[in-house]
Amino acid sequence: xxxxxxxxxxxxxxxxxxxxxxxxxxxxxxxxxxxxxxxxxxxxxxxxxxxxxxxxxxxxxxxxxxxxxxxxxxxxxxxxxxxxxxxxxxxxxxxxxxxxxxxxxxxxxxxxxxxxxxxxxxxxxxxxxxxxxxxxxxxxxxxxxxxxxxxxxxxxxxxxxxxxxxxxxxxxxxxxxxxxxxxxxxxxxxx
Numbered sequence: 399x400x401x402x403x404x405x406x407x408x409x410x411x412x413x414x415x416x417x418x419x420x421x422x423x424x425x426x427x428x429x430x431x432x433x434x435x436x437x438x439x440x441x442x443x444x445x446x447x448x449x450x451x452x453x454x455x456x457x458x459x460x461x462x463x464x465x466x467x468x469x470x471x472x473x474x475x476x477x478x479x480x481x482x483x484x485x486x487x488x489x490x491x492x493x494x495x496x497x498x499x500x501x502x503x504x505x506x507x508x509x510x511x512x513x514x515x516x517x518x519x520x521x522x523x524x525x526x527x528x529x530x531x532x533x534x535x536x537x538x539x540x541x542x543x544x545x546x547x548x549x550x551x552x553x554x555x556x557x558x559x560x561x562x563x564x565x566x567x568x569x570x571x572x573x574x575x576x577x578x579x580x581x582x583x584x585x586x587x588x589x
Contacts, residue, residue, distance in 0.1 A: 401582065412446070413475050413496050415468040419555040420491030420507065422558045422589060432466050433488065445478055446470035450493040460549045460556065470496075489560055502540035507564040511535070511545070511571055513555040517583050526580040527556060532576050535559070538574055543567040564588050 420560075421455065423431065428451055437448040450467040470478045479501055482494055490503035495501075532545050543561025550556070561567045568586055575581035 414498040417466040423547040477586040506560040511557040514583035
């Protein structure tokens with residue numbers, strides 16, 4: 399009599415996949431931007447599910463990159479890879495790993511707007527709201543880019559934007575920083 403091992407059959411039917419995002423995202427933003435919407439699509443089309451995620455952080459707890467983990471039906475892995483390559487909200491340098499294979503994904507470039515958290519007057523911090531800065535920049539960027547996440551420490555607030563061209567976003571944001579009190583002393587870096 400042959401004993402049937404259900405777990406082995408299930409493991410053969412499923413493919414464990416990791417999406418490595420070359421993006422600076424706080425855990426809640428990673429969930430809202432990637433885990434939740436992708437999981438919804440995977441369930442809708444019976445492809446699989448999100449099984450976890452994590453954020454790699456620096457010693458200062460600044461996000462560096464993050465991963466989203468999936469369990470995908472093996473016979474639908476090609477559909478999943480094709481779907482992920484079509485997602486237009488992923489940064490360059492991101493990739494999918496499964497079965498010892500690596501597939502590059504992502505087209506966006508990243509920009510970090512670093513706001514001075516200590517060197518401005520108390521009135522500037524009291525009278526201005528970083529959320530208004532984010533909303534105004536998002537409005538100015540239009541289809542050229544979008545705010546994705548942030549990181550704050552005792553010295554700075556980092557605002558992470560992703561778009562088709564770092565240079566185009568930088569030009570637009572630089573013009574805005576010249577008119578915003580909260581952006582005085584700010585810096586822009588490519589990420």
